[in-house]
Amino acid sequence: MNIASLASRLLTVLQAHEDTTRSAAASMLRDRIIQPQSYVSIIGETSTGKSTLINCLIGHALIPMAAGPSTAAVIEIILGEDAEEKYSAVYRDASHEVLHADKFKEYALMAPPSVQRLRVCAHTKAPEYKGLHIFDTPGYNSIAQEHQEILERFLPESDVIIFVNGYKSGFGQSDQDLYELVHEVADPDNSIPVVFVINRVPLSVYPESDSRIKEIISNASDSLKRELKPLIIRSATENAVYQGDTNAANNALPDASVLWQQVSQLVHTAERKTAVREKLKQALLELAENADKALERAEQIAIASNAELVQVESQVATLELARKNSLSEIAESMTRIASLLLKVLEREVTDIRKKLQNEILSSSKWLGAEDCAIWVAQHALPSAVKNIAKTLEFTIYVELQELNEKLEEIANTAIHQIESDVQVRSDASTDFAKSLGMELTERLAGAGINRLLRSIGGVGGDAAGMGNVVKMLSKRLGKLVGKTFSREFYEDLGRMFTKELMEKMAVVVAVLIEVGIFIYEAQTWQKKLYNKVSEAIDEWHKSVNESMLGAQLNKLRMQNEQGIQSIYDPLIRELLKNLELRRTDAAPWQAKLAIFRAELALIRAEIPTATFQE
């Protein structure tokens, strides 16, 4: 049997059962089976020629090649069979809008803030590029500030990341910042294949011996924490310019075929193909099994005695109570964390102020006002901020560990109560309670199909279901509930806080350096510098307080609440819906369920031996 048609049959059953979440999962799996997708992201500072490289693949200037620096949008190019190019905008609220070519070009240069990304469906004749999604990303400032979601959700699920560095601009601080950011946020364990392009290399340069290329490689390798071998793309305009052909120079596309061939090889490796198929098959089977369990529970409700129905109602009450208690624990915990963080930050800020005062006042009056300013701005302050970040992280960690234990206890108590507190002694109701308890346990552990269901069930927003399917299905879900406090979590937490604190510091530091350059009077500069530093610290303190108590804590709270909701809500919904159906039209419903389950049994039996169509 063909696996795609099994997926379609599963989808049909789930739709007939009006199970929207599982239907969405089945539909996504089916699409992936029919048309495998690959996700490639292109990273690089502005004017390194990223868009040009994409245009080379398309064969004409699809994307404007002179994108402005900080306002540019993320553009997703989907390669498929349709001859006509289609443009659309994806908004932050997950809605879509079809765009005209002109509008698209306008947005590509300067998109309104409500646009999350632009999308182009383009044509390709080459079968190896079909199903390829290419994400053209803007440079450092824009991606760090405007495109958090891209960084955190799309990039980590890329199949390949292309880094582009321009030969002429070399590898500067903003390149380093960008590469380090992407490495830290998207791929800290170097699990995604990387292609490193040095673009627009003049024909006269010998890559093997060129010192600039060596420097670029060394700095890029250090930034991505991996050994890089560059792909050299030659400048296309040189000949045309030499011959004075302005038109040709403006429209010349370099030969980037070697790049795309390499990308194609990386996304089409045999191992990846096997892994993707294996995962898809396994996910489909798990989904079918999970759906069957839900149907079985529905059947049990359909034929339940009145006493058993009362039992189910009390189980719903247990789940609702657990949910309510969990949410109030989270709320309490977040309030406590907020007040703790304020205090800890206050204390730490007092400390660094004292330290920096010493540092500035004890440095020699007669030399180096400027040196001292640079030292404070570039090292002493950022270094102090890193230490503060560590302290804050540990404070949050300790509190969350406690919260985690409480949430686990609530869930375990609920499971225990559901499983042991069976008033009606019948095999059916015992089985039902067990099945419910099991489902809850699996959701708590966040394993397997529950991750997929969760990401589809609204948490993921528009990014849900995008990206590398192998990574998506094998990643652990249980971040905040269940066995969660792994190193992985701790490091995530660390990244989140340190990054935020450092960014805020970078803003105030920029002001400080300017100050350093203008204070020369030997007698007074120390005091002046200290006053400026002190102001900078105040400003930083204020903005960190705001962002910590605002966005950061909110994110933490939301993650936790969503975790809790994804555990309890679907179960509560399922039970309530089934109780309702049982009361309104039990008999036809029961008959339908029997048909669904029979069909599911067939599907489940066939999945293990099903084949993929070549």
Next chain:
Amino acid sequence: MNKLEVLLSSVDTHTVLSRLLGTELSIVSERYKKFHSRLNKKRFVVSVAGVQGSGKSTMLNALTFDDSVLPIQADETTCVPVEIGYSETSSGKAQVRYTDGTTEQIPANESALAIFVDNKYNPGNSRLVDRVVLQSADKVLEHGLVLVDLPGVGSLTESNVNTTRKYLGESIGVIFVLRTVPPITRSESIFIAQQWVQLPTAWFIQNRWTDETNEEAEAGRLHNLKVLKGIAENNRIRLNGDPVIHLVTAYHALKGRLTGNQEETRRSGILDSAKSLRDHSIHWPQLVRKQIHESVGADLISCTDIVAQRMTDYKKDKSRLKADIEDAERRYAQYMDDTQSKINEATTIVREFIVDQKRSTQRWVADARAQLRNQMRTLVRKGLIDGPRLSTALQEEQGRQGENLSLHIQEQYMAHCDKIRQHIAHMVTWQNGNVSTIGIDTPTRTPYENLAKPILTGLASIGGAWGGLTYGATLGSAGGPIGLIVGGILGALIGGFLGWGTKRVVASHQSSELLPKIFDAIDHFVETSSTDVIGQLEKHEAGVKNELEKWLHSQTKQFQAELDYATKTMHASREEQEAALKGLEADELALKAWLSDLNEESI
């Protein structure tokens, strides 16, 4: 003299035990002599741990002295172990013991001591001091409590790491001095976990400086409590309720004591801690007595079993005996197979751990190098080209990177030790054809179990056939193979990370020449650090292997002794048989009498 003491010093008893167990008399006598001296030696070492600025020295002064004796320097750390024991009359002198065995008397006061214990005057323990011994007449020490102020992890040097380890090995409890602001940090929590696992009897004293508000004190206490509960949870340390944190204002405690202001002393909160320590120390001699009593009882019962077994053997006909021997050999072969495969599993666990950690260390080398190079590039790009400042920046960043590695490995190491403990706890010893689990390492660690270790270490080191005697809850405890294998590693990592290979870069003012020099220094740092860590890991692997082999060897020896005796029994002539039976009957009587003596002295 009490019956227990009589038994311990009776040559008759030693002789009979030695004969029955097939162990040299000198070994048995030595073991009992040790027990005997332990009974009378009222010495209970409790180590005191605390990070810089925790107020550890102030706290110790306030606990034990009427003058400020221990140097109080917030910024510096103690660089040699300082032992404070009891003496009815204070001599006003301190004894400095050097690593070469020589000693020196110095006045027991802050300035005289500072020269030896303060890192500032004795940097890196360049004076080669092994320890400093002080005496106090304070009631808290009256019952044999000995407090040892150990050098902080950061100030361990080759010349004091062994003494420190020895003290830790001798310790039966630990006092952690915690800070209020900041409360326990991540690295501190790992340090506490490592010690607490080894020494479940722990006191937590949170010092509060006089400028810290009530609110801060309470917030700090709550945080500390949560961290401690987390540590206990993760490391299976059994608690009766929440861990107790004594909140003490060390400064007031000391001031109150120096000025004789009892009200101030009382309000400082130190009296609770002192009372708790004293109460424990009153209790300890009894516990020690109980454990030695139980060990001797176990020895005697074990010998009684052997006698009974042998008497039955002598009464059996030869063919039956032969069959029994063959059966025992078969069972032993099976036992050996099982044990060997368990040991192999344990070795595999260790191997995998080492491979993993080596891999992450190597990854750290690459990552830290890249990270440091980029950080330095950034500084130079931004215009920081002042050599000394760059050096300082580099050293700070190196410290951060070093800490990452060290915390990572230590956390992994804790989890690994727990795994090994669980594994070994399910291994069994061979004794007289019977097998019993060697591990007491039940899922939880209880306070007091650590008492057994310093008291009974003699036992474990005797090894050989005595291995077969280590049954029963007390003897099998930390004194048994588990204590040796895992406990023996204690400190493998303390003392590690000493020489973070930092190297100052003397840099010129030209940035083009600057970076290559800085990069060299970075290479040096990451390479020496990883060599250091990998060395520690390899030492751990070799240590575990060695202990397991030694233990296996002792099992073989035990079986061989049993086999020899059985063979002798089989080939004995009628006269020999009768003589042997007569001897065994005499032994049986003697053992019975000793056991009843022992039971009379029930504790």
